[in-house]
Structures are given as structure tokens and as C-alpha cells.
Amino acid sequence: MxxxxxxxxxxxxxxxxxxxxxxxxxxxxxxxxxxxxxxxxxxxxxxxxxxxxxxxxxxxxxxxxxxxxxxxxxxxxxxxxxxxxxxxxxxxxxxxxxxxxxxxxxxxxxxxxxxxxxxKPQGVASINGKWITNGDLAFYKLINKLQLEINLESAKKHYNGEQLKEELAYIKSQEKMLDDKNQLLTQVIRLRSMAMLAEEKGHKANPMVVEQEIQKVRKQYDQYASVKKLIKQFGEDQFWTKEREQYQSIVLIQQVQKDLLAAAKKDNPKAGEQEIYYEAQQKYEDLLVSQVNSLKIVIL
Known part of the structure; x- marks a missing residue:
């Protein structure tokens, strides 16, 4: 024992x-x-x-x-x-x-x-659990396409000869980037990340300001037949719903940019306007990098 x-x-x-x-x-x-x-x-x-x-x-x-x-x-x-x-x-x-x-x-x-x-994923990427969908990328692709159409029509109105040829070649080269998923994702991530930062700083998107911005962009788009046609093909109600969501983020970001401009002016009272804008832009990019690094971003 x-x-x-x-x-x-x-x-x-x-x-x-x-x-x-x-x-x-x-x-x-x-x-x-x-x-x-x-x-x-x-x-x-x-x-x-x-x-x-x-x-x-x-x-x-x-x-x-x-x-x-x-x-x-x-x-x-x-x-x-x-x-x-x-x-x-x-x-x-x-x-x-x-x-x-x-x-x-x-x-x-x-x-x-x-x-x-x-x-099972609900989109192609997420930021702090909020999904970026294929529909979001399709919208951003359209936004980029609309801008190219505006540039195209403007070039035809204001240029001719060799200069017009150069402008059209440049616009054509930009069209090749419309299907670049990584570029579209980058656009969405940049916008949403900084909008989140603006909210963290206590900023809010004033509905009246958002509506004013929407009316400005409507007025711009109404000048171009090709742009109106593309919006109609996408679905006008769907387009303006997504556009309003985007401008809520844009209005938030504008407030962060105003804060940075005010800080740059205060720190450099004798600096010229161009120098102030450059300083504010540099600080904005630094903020963006810091914000993106602080978020939980998953790309599939």
C-alpha cells in the first residue's frame, strides 16, 4: 500500500x-x-x-x-x-x-x-464592424464616372486642337481606373474614417447644410446630359439616397478641416493663405493615417 x-x-x-x-x-x-x-x-x-x-x-x-x-x-x-x-x-x-x-x-x-x-460576410470590407458593400463600391464607381463625364464635356467646350487631344487622352487614361476595387475601397475608407473622427470630436452634420450641399451638386449635374443619363440608369431615388448619405460624411469632414485651418492660422499668424492651406492639409493627412490605424478594418 x-x-x-x-x-x-x-x-x-x-x-x-x-x-x-x-x-x-x-x-x-x-x-x-x-x-x-x-x-x-x-x-x-x-x-x-x-x-x-x-x-x-x-x-x-x-x-x-x-x-x-x-x-x-x-x-x-x-x-x-x-x-x-x-x-x-x-x-x-x-x-x-x-x-x-x-x-x-x-x-x-x-x-x-x-x-x-x-x-458569412455582409460586404467586401468593414470598419469597426460597419460593412462596405458591393453597392457602396458601385456608387463610388458611378461618382467617379460622373466626374469624368463632366471633365469630358468641359474639355470639349473649352479646348480644341492639340490641347483637346491631350485632355481627352488624359480622361481616357483615368477611365481605366474606374474598375480598380482597391482604389474604390480606399476612397470609402478615407471618407468614412474621417467622418467617424469628426463624430468622435463632437461634430454633427447639420441637415440644412447637407441639403444645401445636395442642391449645389444637383445644380451642377443638371448642366450635363451625359451625367443625368448615368444617374437615371443607376436609379435616381437610389442615387440621391446614397448621395445624401455621402454628403452627411462630407459635411462632418469639412468641420474637421475648418478646425485644422483655424489651428494653422493660430500657430502661423504671419503665414500666407497658401502656406496655411498646405499646413492644414499636412495635418489632415497625419490625422487620417492615425485614425485609420486606430480602427479595426477588415478587407476581404
Whole structure:
């Protein structure tokens, strides 16, 4: 009896020693997971130990659906900055998964298991959980197209000969960028990010000011037959609803720009108007970069 108890005690001590000697890694997803049809989705984690980033790991992950037998999905994750590890993994469907991570360093392997949910996306990107949809991109593509049509008609009215030829060639080159999804996304992200910053600073979009801006743009668009035709093709009610939403953001951003101009004038009372505008623009771009970096942006 004594020998049996001694053996059991030794085994227990050995087990406890084995558990306590291993690293106590904490694994967290850095962004939500969204299924992408026929495409591998980005998968990134952050590994910490005692709240400090863990570097130099070899990381592999194996996913399997909970309560459904669809096999397993494996991926190796490459080390990034500050304890992040990323890769791509292609799944068949959204749902709840179990993820088993193998974390290796110095020849020692540690296993970590977590439950996670892979969701069906509601758009092509999100900012702090608010989606940017294909409809949003279609609207921005149209806005860009309308501006090109205005430039085209204006060029034909004001130029001729070689100068007109050069203007038309430039406009034609810009048309090739209309389908650039990354450029459209960048436009949306810039606008929405700064509008969010304006709201954080306590600014509000005055409905009367928004309506005044809408009337200005209506008046401009009504001057160009090609522009009115494109709006009609898109759907006039849908277009002006989206335009009003956009101008709510624009009016918010204008207030941030006014703040920056006022600050630039105060800091440089002897500076000329052009220098003031340049200084304010530089500060605006710095603010934009800082704001974008502070937001949780997911691009699919």
C-alpha cells in the first residue's frame, strides 16, 4: 500500500512538473474570420505570455467543424510583428470550428485549443464592424464616372486642337481606373474614417447644410446630359439616397478641416493663405493615417 501510494505520488508530481514547466502561451485572433467562396481567407493570431509578445515560434493550426464531420483544414502561419502569426486557410462553409494550434520553440511543442466562429460576410470590407458593400463600391464607381463625364464635356467646350487631344487622352487614361476595387475601397475608407473622427470630436452634420450641399451638386449635374443619363440608369431615388448619405460624411469632414485651418492660422499668424492651406492639409493627412490605424478594418 505504501509503495502504491508512493508511485502514485511520484506520477502526480511528474505530471504537475510537466504541466508547469511548459510556457503559458495565450492565443488570440487579431480579426474576425469571414468565409470567402473559393478563396483562402487570411488568418492571423497574436501569441503572448504574461501579456508580452512571443517571438520566434513555429506555428501550425488545424481547424475542424464542431458537431459536423467535414474533415480538417490545416495551415502554417508565418511570423509577423509583435508576436503575430499569419497565413491563409480555405474553408468550405461558415460555422463554429475548433482550432488546434501547435506552437514550437527550441524543439518544444505546446498545444493550444480554442473555439472560433467563421461568419458569412455582409460586404467586401468593414470598419469597426460597419460593412462596405458591393453597392457602396458601385456608387463610388458611378461618382467617379460622373466626374469624368463632366471633365469630358468641359474639355470639349473649352479646348480644341492639340490641347483637346491631350485632355481627352488624359480622361481616357483615368477611365481605366474606374474598375480598380482597391482604389474604390480606399476612397470609402478615407471618407468614412474621417467622418467617424469628426463624430468622435463632437461634430454633427447639420441637415440644412447637407441639403444645401445636395442642391449645389444637383445644380451642377443638371448642366450635363451625359451625367443625368448615368444617374437615371443607376436609379435616381437610389442615387440621391446614397448621395445624401455621402454628403452627411462630407459635411462632418469639412468641420474637421475648418478646425485644422483655424489651428494653422493660430500657430502661423504671419503665414500666407497658401502656406496655411498646405499646413492644414499636412495635418489632415497625419490625422487620417492615425485614425485609420486606430480602427479595426477588415478587407476581404
Amino acid at each position: 505504501i509503495k502504491r501510494m508512493t508511485l502514485a505520488t511520484v506520477l502526480l508530481i511528474a505530471m504537475l512538473a510537466g504541466c508547469s514547466s511548459g510556457p503559458d502561451y495565450k492565443v488570440d485572433l487579431t480579426k474576425p474570420l469571414y468565409i470567402q467562396k473559393d478563396k483562402a481567407m487570411p488568418f492571423e493570431i497574436k501569441v503572448t505570455e504574461s501579456k508580452k509578445a512571443v517571438k520566434g515560434l513555429k506555428v501550425a493550426v488545424e481547424l475542424s467543424m464542431i458537431n459536423m464531420d467535414h474533415g480538417t483544414y490545416k495551415a502554417k502561419l508565418t511570423e509577423g510583428k509583435d508576436g503575430t502569426y499569419a497565413g491563409n486557410i480555405q474553408l468550405e462553409m461558415p460555422g463554429k470550428y475548433e482550432a488546434e494550434f501547435t506552437l514550437e520553440k527550441g524543439g518544444k511543442k505546446t498545444k493550444k485549443i480554442m473555439d472560433l466562429e467563421v461568419k
